[in-house]
Amino acid sequence: MENIQKLINGESFLKITRENETYLPKETTKISSMTISIYGTGLIEFIPDNHNDKSTILSCAIHGNETAPIEICDELITNIINGKQDLKCPTLFIFGNPKAMNIGKRFIDFNLNRLFTGNHKNIDDCYETERAIELEAVVEEFFSKYNYSFKRHYDLHTAIKPSKHEKFAIYPYCPDREKSIEQMNTMEALDANIILFSTSKATTFSYHTSSIYNSHSFTVELGKVHPFGKNPQESFIRTRESLSQLLSDQLIVSHELHENVVKYQVQLSLIKNSEKFAFHFPETTENFTLFKADELVYFDGEKDCTLGEDLRIVFPNQNVVIGQRAALFVKQEN
Ligand SMILES: [Zn+2]
Incomplete structure (x- = not known):
């Protein structure tokens, strides 16, 4: 049976994706009020007959073990197909890393979220470089077909670390564009009221769509990693509802910045440059933990280092490969 027919019969896109981790044939079907297209494993598009001009990409599983956003997207897909979810936007859903998803790992060979904006060309061929090429192509096709002035891409994640702020969003570096208050308020509506402003170019999926297509893009962190079926459902009620x-x-956001929005600027993106690189704090340190200016924070391979100003840490990971980011240090803006 063709896969879209399986979806119509009630099978979930997550199940079909997991059962076809290497290949899913392209397929398009017109149903009552929309056109459904599968572009490959983990790639499905919905175009309502009477759609608005808000091209929308929701991606998840860029890291395979981040299951909560996968379950949220899968439920939205199921509800679009069975008619419980009204759809007005041309929408592309992406399950980024199906092979890693199937083994409950962040990635197979290489962190997929470091391979966009063409950075896959600089890395030896592997599953994730192939996948980055495939995702870049499907995004290019989607945003070319639905090339409206309003585009958005929310790349949904959960974090490895516990965090003082459970949900937060990263606003990719876009020096030539004004930051959108409506978009920050949309993040607030998704429950990610903490916004981190990136201050440099990146190779992440959200930076890719933001920098190439002028899309309103965010990396959205929705809480902590749990296995499939083990996510605390109550902590995603507002996120699900707003999506x-x-x-x-029907999501109404104000043009005035919501009072709950808290802004952080990235002050330092710490790169690991030595095998001897090590942090001076325990693995259990939470995201957004504050370090004092004169506190010893890390060993750079030659000497112990302080930050020189009070900063909070996000995404510490001393096990990244040399040349990759070991942590971000951020400062509250307002
Ligand atoms: Zn992630």
Whole structure:
């Protein structure tokens, strides 16, 4: 049976993706009020007959073990197909790393979220470089077909670390564009009221779509990693509800910045440059933990280092490969 027919019969896109981790044939079907297209494993597009001009990409599983956003997207897909979810936007869903998803790992060979904006060309061929090429191509096709002035891409993640702020969003570096208050308020509506402003170019998926397509893009962190079926459902109620309203074009956000929004600027992106690199704090340190200016924070391979100003840490990972980011240090803006 063709896969879209399986979806119509009630099978989940997550199940079909997991059962076809290497290949899913392209397929397009017109149903009552929309056109459904599968572009490959983990790639499905919905175009309502009467759609608005808000091209929307929701991606998840760029890191395979980050299951909560996968379950949220899968539920939205199921509800679009069975008619429970009203859809107004041309929408592309992406399950980024199906092979890693199937073994409950962050990635197979290489961190996929360091391979966009063409950085896959600089890395030896592997599963994730192939996947980055495939994802870049499907995004290019989607944003070319639905090339409206309003584009958005929310790349949904969960974090490895516990965090003082459970949910937060990263606003990619876009020096030539004004930051969108409506978009920050949308993040607030998704429950990610903490916004981190990136201050440099990146090779992440959200930076890719933001820098190439002028899309309103965010990396959205929705909490902590749990296995499939073990996610605390109650902590995603507002996120689910707002994503649902966004797809049915009923999410109303103000033009004035919401009072709950807290802004952080990235002050330092710490790169690991030595095998001897090590942090001076335990693995259990939470995201957004504050370090004092004169506190010893890390050993750079030659000497112990302080930050020189009070900063909070996000995404510490001393096990990254040399040349990759070991941590971000951020400072509250307002
Ligand atoms: Zn992630």
